[in-house]
Amino acid sequence: KAGVTQTPRYLIKTRGQQVTLSCSPISGHRSVSWYQQTPGQGLQFLFEYFSETQRNKGNFPGRFSGRQFSNSRSEMNVSTLELGDSALYLCASSPGGQGRLKDTQYFGPGTRLTVL
Amino acid sequence: SQELEQSPQSLIVQEGKNLTINCTSSKTLYGLYWYKQKYGEGLIFLMMLQKGGEEKSHEKITAKLDEKKQQSSLHITASQPSHAGIYLCGADPGGYQKVTFGTGTKLQVIP
Numbered sequence: 001k002a003g004v005t006q007t008p009r010y011l012i013k014t015r016g017q018q019v020t021l022s023c024s025p026i027s028g029h030r031s032v033s034w035y036q037q038t039p040g041q042g043l044q045f046l047f048e049y050f051s052e053t054q055r056n057k058g059n060f061p062g063r064f065s066g067r068q069f070s071n072s073r074s075e076m077n078v079s080t081l082e083l084g085d086s087a088l089y090l091c092a093s094s095p096g097g098q099g100r101l102k103d104t105q106y107f108g109p110g111t112r113l114t115v116l
Numbered sequence: 117s118q119e120l121e122q123s124p125q126s127l128i129v130q131e132g133k134n135l136t137i138n139c140t141s142s143k144t145l146y147g148l149y150w151y152k153q154k155y156g157e158g159l160i161f162l163m164m165l166q167k168g169g170e171e172k173s174h175e176k177i178t179a180k181l182d183e184k185k186q187q188s189s190l191h192i193t194a195s196q197p198s199h200a201g202i203y204l205c206g207a208d209p210g211g212y213q214k215v216t217f218g219t220g221t222k223l224q225v226i227p
Contacts, residue, residue, distance in 0.1 A: 042220060043204065048214060056214040088156060092159075104149070104161055104164055105161075105215060107151070107160075109158040110156070
């Protein structure tokens, strides 16, 4: 099976612009989660989608949004970019079962976003 | 919210030496993931521990979960340069894939 893929791998934007990142989960996986990783804050949860519905959300401003399509592919969008949004954005997919630790998350290689 | 603290923050060991990384939770651990990350890349799943007292091994890596201590440890035997990277522990208390990750331990293995 192919792993989780993310596009693009690298992105350079300027302040005020918006950006859309894409994530294709492992075939058959219905849950997609997004994380932001920075040297200062570490790995932080953004949101999780399951069957096109946002099930969970982290503590990020409304500039960060996402969606999931019927084929489970997901996109996240960041509007009005700030310098502090420079980070590695990782998505992870899992089958999507409920309950504690029923599913293992498998991560993509990430998209490195640089905001100038 | 749950917080996970890892120790040490960084570790430099000589090839062939054993090492242990700890992950301590601020709340009850119902289970734990261990991941490895090469710098700037995605996370590679190592193992998942679901029950207190559970111990799992994969090649030269062994992880244990101590629910009472709210702690997990990752032990590497006879370290190799291929073990170098950042090790992250993660917990998902809500069961909805909202994983909280630890601060990470950076491991360097000197040949």
